[in-house]
Amino acid sequence: MKIAALYARVSGEQQRDSNTIASQTEALLAHAERHGYHVAPDMVIEDDGFSGAVLERPGLERVRDLAAEGRIEAVLVHAPDRLSRRYAYQVLIIEELARQGVETVFLNAPSMETPEDHLLVQFQGMIAEYERAQILERSRRGKRHRARRGDVAVLSGAPYG
Secondary structure (H helix, E strand, O other), X not given: OEEEEEEEXXXXXXXXXXXXXXXXXXXXXXXXHHOOEEOOHHHEEXXXXXXXXXXXXXXXXXXXXXXXXXXXXXXXXXXXXXXXXXXXXXXXXXXXXXXXXXXXXXXXXXXXXXXXXXXXXHHHHHHHHHHHHHHHHHHHHHHHHHHHHOOOOHXXXXXXX
């Protein structure tokens, strides 16, 4: 039985309010049980409210530390974009874990056993990065439009535009 850590992440309040981190964790636990991974309670790691666009996240740091200490053999993640929203960071983390003998297992991605699987995961990473850029652009455009109309968003700090 392989010793594994589970890693789940959500970035926004809307995701937090709809319990998507709990659903990720539940799916990861079920997968671990079905595939013979041992997951201790302290190995269920969640980054609740942290952007996938940055590497400095408490939960991710814990996973990386566990790998460096040789305490895990695998890390289970719901999808590549939960690991990071930037393709380069995904590759960096996966390769770092692999150098330490830790397998990265995605529930919603190919198994990464063939070159084709690696290619599909790379595409998913690039699409996640593109998606994030699109969301930021739409948000910026919406704020700018509201500012031109004279609307002030009370919770956003200084007016935009």
